[in-house]
Amino acid sequence: YGVVGVHHVGILCQNLERSLHFYQNILEGLCINEARPHHKLPYRGAWLWVGSEMIHLMELPNPDPLLGRPEHGGRDRHACIAIRDVDVLKQILDEAGICYTMSRSGRPAIFTRDPDANALEFTQI
Template identity: 50%
Template sequence: MPELPSIQIAALLHAGLLVSDLARAKTFYESVLGLTRYPNRPDLPYPGEWYELAGGQQLHLMQLANPDAASIRPEHGGRDRHIALAVKSMDALKSRLDSAGVKYTASKSGRVALFCRDPDANTLEFVELG
């Protein structure tokens, strides 16, 4: 097999999550997590919302059928597929999650991090950056 050129992936530009109820998901991502909508989402053939994250990255919510909706998820999100997001204050995040009644678990790695699930059981990891 010939040697292939290196791709050199430079960055993660966005993560996409499937949601079953866009209004419910928007309440979570906007009211609980405080994310800001990206104003220029193109006209796509399905409902969705895009959010701006620091560093030019985005989080895309897509209201589409989830082929894994009936699958059994592990109790601890760190043992499930997930995306990791950096936060400046873990205390502020915990306060917002507690106020909204969102359950979370601490990272089992010893890092200052926690895992929670959105209303569609998508796993989110939050890591405090010092």
């Protein structure tokens, strides 16, 4: 026994293709882990590499309300992804028309939501 890190974060989605477009094309650089085939599970999904960890997209009904979530993702459940340059991500999100908020602590971090209203933080390291 001994905690050694985070292996993956599970994220629910309504439409796998729409989510894959967001995570692979808008965010760029997240590729499918072909070593984790999904055909053995009773629902559609995909494993995406984020550095040495993964996001597990699962096409399942979401038990959480999509409306009424806090505008600022830092006040909601969220996963945080380390990035090199917050300003580059701001430009990508602006060009894609995706809303975001900056960290309220003043540190270089952006909060946004994926197409299914899952909150994501991107912090510059």
